[in-house]
Amino acid sequence: MNRSSQNNSNPISIVEDNDYQKTEATNLVGGDVIIHNGYYFTLSIGGSAYGSKAILFNGHFTAPGYEVDTASGTRLGTLAAKQFSNNQVGDNSIATVNSDFNTTNLVKGSSQNFAITGTYNNPPVGTLLYKYGGTSGIAAVTVTGTNQSMSVVSDGTTYVIKGMTNANITSGSSAGGDSGGPYYSWYNNGWAYSGVHSASDSTSVSFTPLINITGFSVKTN
Incomplete structure (x- = not known):
């Protein structure tokens, strides 16, 4: 997300990249490019949530229940939860990961x-x-x-x-x-x-x- 100012009187305008190519891997690494809801984002870190393997990334422009894909379009999981609401804390989301992919601490x-x-x-x-x-x-x-x-x-x-x-x-x-x-x-x-x-x-x-x-x-x- 591109930010024009930290000052609350000058709202940030969100812009995401929509033209990025990268090789996918079975092991998911923080910094990998991912696709969700028509936007390219960056995977933050692997871990666990809701009893499953999971990844963490941003909350803006996300939609719970929608799939999350690798940069080449292979489905890697589903968005399970997000934090991004007016006057609330945080801009992040959690996706649970399919069995075909491994989360890592990298x-x-x-x-x-x-x-x-x-x-x-x-x-x-x-x-x-x-x-x-x-x-x-x-x-x-x-x-x-x-x-x-x-x-x-x-x-x-x-x-x-x-x-x-x-x-x-x-x-x-x-x-x-x-x-x-x-x-x-x-x-x-x-x-x-x-x-x-x-x-x-x-x-x-x-x-x-x-x-x-x-x-x-x-x-x-």
Whole structure:
């Protein structure tokens, strides 16, 4: 989702990439491009929910009960739940995964995958994080605010989304199609998962921190 401003007086206009090609794999990795409801998004992380294998990604432009596909159009699962409502917390969704696919604790980096071994549920101001987007690849960001609200326009309706974390981009970039991508950092002697990408402009990003995501357990081994 592209963001024009963090200020609630200037609503965000959501735009997603609709022309992206990528090779699919049986093992699902954070940073993989996925398709849902006619849009290209980025898979955030594998885990479990509702007693099943599951993946996490963004909540905007999603529809519970609709299928989730790989970038080449193979069905990998079904959207089970979402958080994206006016004056509510979070922009994220959960999809349960078909038996043909494996969830993993891996996330993409600039040249290799990293194994997530823990979580950093609510990184404070000043924390260095890495973000991976299916369109723009790797970026480094520094947290500037927690428990923030943002105004977004989705399908012509303005929503105020609460409980977000804001960060400034220090290297790399962010673009449409990155929505859903993972945030992670080196924490407690391992790579730790922190949240789901929601929105951005040319210099900053917003994401849903793991502390505000309900019903999902991150895979850490």
